[in-house]
Structure formats: C-alpha cells, structure tokens
Amino acid sequence: MTDTLPDTTELSLADQARLGSGADFWTTKRVGDVPAVLMTDGPHGIRKQEESSDQLSLSGRSVPSTCFPPAVALSQTWDAASAFRVGEALGRECQALDIQVLLGPGVNIKRDPRGGRNFEYFSEDPFVAGVLGEGWVRGLQSMGVGASLKHFAVNNQEWDRMRVSADVDARALREIYLRPFERIVTNAQPWTVMCSYNRISGILASQNEWLLTDVLRGDWGFDGIVMSDWGAVADRVAAVTAGLDLQMPGDDGTSDARVVAALESGDIEESAVRRNAGRLERFARRARAERRPGTVWSADDHHAIAREVAGRAIVLLRDDQGLLPLQPSGAIAVIGEFAVKPRYQGGGSSHVTPTRVDIPLDEIRALAADASVTFAAGFSADADADRAALRAAAVAEAAASDVSVVFLGLFENQEAEGADRPGIDLPEDQLALLEAVLAAQPRTVVVLSHGGVVRLAPIAAGPAAIVDGALLGQAAGGALADVLFGVVNPSGRLTETVPERIQDVPAFTSFPGERMHVRYGEGIFVGYRWYDTREIDVTFPFGHGLSYTSFDYESVSVVADGDDYVAQVTVRNTGERRGREVVQVYASLDGSVVARAPRWLVGFGDVELESGERADVSVPIPRDELAFWSEELHRRVVEPGTYAFHAAASSRDIRRTVEVEVDAEPIRYRLTAESSLGEIMRDPIAGAAFADLFAAMFAQFSAGSEEDVDYTPILDSSPFGRFLGSLGGAVPPGMVDDVLSRANTANGFEG
C-alpha cells in the first residue's frame, strides 16, 4: 500500500464509523470525498451480477468473463508465472468493468479431500499454495486491481462454516494453515484480506484480535484493510476493536449506529474507529487512483491464455502402454457426458458466466479430422435416464473403436461451496461403465474432471492411461484435446495426494467435527506429511505427474545463498520429444527436537528441454522453509544440523539427495526450575556452573555399577528443581537463582 496517501481523515466520528460497512452487497460507501469502491467475486473469473446480488451465485447470471482454471488446476502447473498471467488478465477484465477489488485468491489448505470448496484452493502443502497464490496476487495487482486474500483463517471445510471452531495447535497454525497467507502478505502486499466465517480456537475470525491485529499486522506487517466474509460479522463493535476494518455486505447502517453508540458509551476506543477509518480512506483513494478507464481486453486472447494455462495444469497419471499421445486417425470412441457437457468450474460464489466453453468432443474432432470419432454418453446426471441402455450403447462404440476415451468425474452438484462431500468415490454408474468399456476395449484412456480428489484405487490399474483434468476452466475441452493428441506434452503435477481410501486421510476421525468444534488432531501432519510419516500407501502421491518424454536427474548440489540456500539440479531429457519438467526439492532432518514429517517441500522450479538436452535448474530454498514454529519462543526456529535435500519428481519419487550442514544458533529456552537436567547441562553458563555438582551426583548414582550408565533418558525427563530437592545442602543458597538469571540474560531473556 503506498504511504503517500493521507492517513488521517477530516470526517466526523460518525462518518468514520459509516466507512466501516458496505453501502450494499458489492460496494463500500462514499462518505464525504472518500470514494466508493466496487468489488466482486473471483477468483478464477469475474462474477459481476447485473440484476440481483447474492453470494452463492444462485440468482441470475453474471456478465460474461473468462473462466480461467480454478485453483485446483492452476496449482497443478506448479508455475507462479502462469498464476501471474491469470491474475493479470483478470485485472484487465476488472478494469474494463470498473471493478477495483477481485475477491481472491482462496489459499486455505486442503486439510481433507471431502472439503466442498477444495476446487477453489491450491494445495495440501503451504509452500505450493503460497507461491501460486503470490503469483496470482502480483498479476492482478499489477493491473491496479486489489486482491482479497481469503479466507483468513483456518477455513478448511464447508460444514457449519459460520460457527465451527477450528481448534488447532500453534505449530499447525503457523507452519501449515497461516503459512500461505504469511508468504503472500509479506511478499505481495495484497490490498485486502478477507476474514473467514469460522472461529479459531473459539474466537470468531471477524473479532479475533490476535489473528487480525497481532499476527496479520504485528507479525507480518500487513497495512491494507481487513474485510469480512459476507455475513461473517456477529458483533461489529467487537470486530472494529479486533481490527476488522470493513463489514460486508452493508446492513443499511444498523451496525454503524452500534459503533456510534459504543463510542458514546465508551465501549469502544475512539482510536480504533479512527484507525480503521484511516485505513479505509487510504484504501479507497488508492483504488480510485489506480482505475484505468478505457481498458479493453480480447476474449480471444484471454481464452488462449486459459487454454495454455489449462494445458500446463493437466496431469498425466499413468500411461503404461504408451497409448498416448493418440494418433489423429482410425476409430476413436469418445464416451461420457462430460465430453459434451464439460465440468470446468465449481459451484457457489466463484461460479461465473464464461465467454465461451470448449466442448471436448468438438475439440477432439478438430484435432483428429481424419479419424472417425463417435460419441456415447455412457451415463447421465438425469436420475431417470436408462442407465443400462446408455452403458450398452457406450460399450458398443468402444468395441467398434481402435481406442476409447472415457470422460469421468463429479457433477457440479456433488461439490460446491456450502457443502462438503460425504466421501471421495467416483459415482457407481461411472465405475460400472468403465469396467464394461474396458472389457470391450482395453485400449482406453480415462479423462477425469473433478474439483476435489476422487478415489482412483478402483480404476488405477484398469485403463491404459489416465489423464487428470481436475477443473480446467472454459478452455478445458481444447486443453484436453491438446494433451490427448500431443499438441501439448503434459507437465502438470498433483498438489493433493490421491489416497487409497478415505479412511487413510489425516482428518478421517475429526472431519467435519461436531457441536461447533473440529479438532485438528493431526497437527502439522496434513497431506503427504501424514501419509509419508505413517508410511501409508497412496494411489498417486503429492507432486506426481508423468510426461510423454522422460527425465533423468543427473546431480544435485545445495549451496548457501546469503541466509538462504539454492539447489542446483542437473536434469536431462532422456526421451524422444521436448518436454517440461517440474523439479521439486524436499528437506529432511533426522533427530530434530520436534516431530517432523520425513520430508517437506522447500522449493521447486521447472525447465523445458529438447530430447537429449540437459540443463541446470536452480531452485531457491528460503531458510525459513527449514524452520519449525517454537510454541515456547513464539517464533520460527531453524535448528543447526545435517539436513538432507532431495531433488524429486514427486514426494515419493526421490531422484538425488545431498546432505548439507546448516549452521544455526543452538536453541535456548528460558531456564527455570522446570527445565530438564539436559537443558541445564547444555547451557554454556548453567552447565558450567553445575558441572561438578552433576558429576558428583551421577558418580553417586553409578557407584557399584559394573558398567557405564547411560543417563540420557534421565537428563531430558527430570525437572531440575525437583532434582535439587534430592541433593539437600549441596547447593549454596541463592546459587540457582543467580546462575539461571545469568544464563537467561545471556540467552536474551529478560531477567
């Protein structure tokens, strides 16, 4: 946020209070010479409603806007530049529609595959979510349109979302659920942050001062405005005090009056109202100043971007028999309703009216002009459809074909904002259809369209190939045809694990909670962190994705780069055609002082290589990505030690590993009587002061013993104070307080 704008306001306190709630569903108030600001939903298109206004896109169409790949697919590009391009294009469309803020991106972590809005979020991994979300924000704001980073925070389910308390420990909060928000706020400075509906450990996000002020502004330096999700404010006065600047939507001044009354009764500090009003004024003036009237955009150009990005998002899950890419000739049976009625976006507030929609069947025919391409629906969303007849017709087409392409997935009513899924299975009739088609035509490719992860174990070994299209936006049909016929060599990678079964998922016993509480008992072990720690088999791992060529990782090195690190990975294209490879780097630390996953993602990069070509890929590794969050020290801590860095093609396909000594200050905690003997002995000052005492004590313990006693288990599980009691008068009076005070002062603790 630029700081050249006026920070104070000449408005009356009552008018300042009025600034703090919307004028209507989509605009802020114009108060005095503070201009109004228009905002609307994203995040993968623009949902500008002309007639009615609602937040679930239930009433009326919005004006046509390019529907880009939703976050579930955009993340599978593992490409911040693609996210930037999408944000930039959306910014252009916003300017043309005179919209100053686009409500996105959604960067909540995919805690459980049943989450109804997972299609709108990036990943189970905070690093991927942060990097892709940052790219999107930078792109949008490069066009003078503000982002609204959402939903802050810990909104990982739809069930009971307006009341439920996400009960999360500090490490999981900081290392997983807040981490994408932190990266984007500190790196890309979004104009606004949208608080979520839910509670965090019992306190509503909309009035959570720790979250909205201490963390967001105190720890991360955010200086934009915080708006509420629509209807998320329960107590406007408490919200203003906590640091919520803007209640949306407006409520015709009702809550403004409550703020004024609270000012008069002294139930709210005048400074809080002035503070929020000053932020809102700066925000409104900036939004107006950044308007670019007359901006024009090309639907064709944006559709081309949507198709290109979608092509990079597609994941080739398997192709054992080399069936892909298809030859554009012969008899091709296209099966599945989604081939003519494509799934390309999710339901709810993000649902937009596209400028056009590529039909997969048409796009396949366009790229295979010399082929005989037939179609059979195979299944239908219509409950009254004759399933047997649909299936029989599809099987007949498959039997008569040289190859069949079967489109499977989830219908929009199976996954949308406002509702989580009961499970992750594909619909029974689709599984039955596939089984029948495979019996008639083993040369079968499955194309998947879904927002949330679907269970693939029942079909993983059947088809000759599986292409995962997630939800690809309006150009899905064209992008899928490009990949099927090799116009595009797939390079997408999964950003969410595909579990063997729902019972294996980390939150299986706690999702979605009960009686307004959901307990994040798995802590930091979300997604691959869980499956890898528990050594649970998965159908396809996080980071997985194949290519029509192959790549060898010839070497990896990791060197310091200032405070950070950089990995150099030499990659060679060992296949017959050009391709793009996404190189992932994971870190491991054996013997950590805290529980860690076997490996965690700390960086990624990509490279395009011709057949036979090799290149070095540089992957920056921020030092902070090695850290854990210390609940006692209330900060991120990097442990000294020997870290292993793994260059990998997925979280379970480690290609090269290198070990690196990482220097860091030893971790020092404040020493008290409750400190362990081990902590006392490892401290330079306290250890030296009590060395003789401990030596005598251990000698006494081991007197008469024939062998050396290993005191390690005792050292770190015996509280110093309790132990002193057993030593009687061996410790001079006052020595303990003096030594602990000197040690704490030397370690930076007061007193």
Ligand code: GLC
């Ligand atoms: C919805 C969503 C939020 C959206 C807002 C406005 O309930 O949670 O993502 O931006 O309301 O439609």
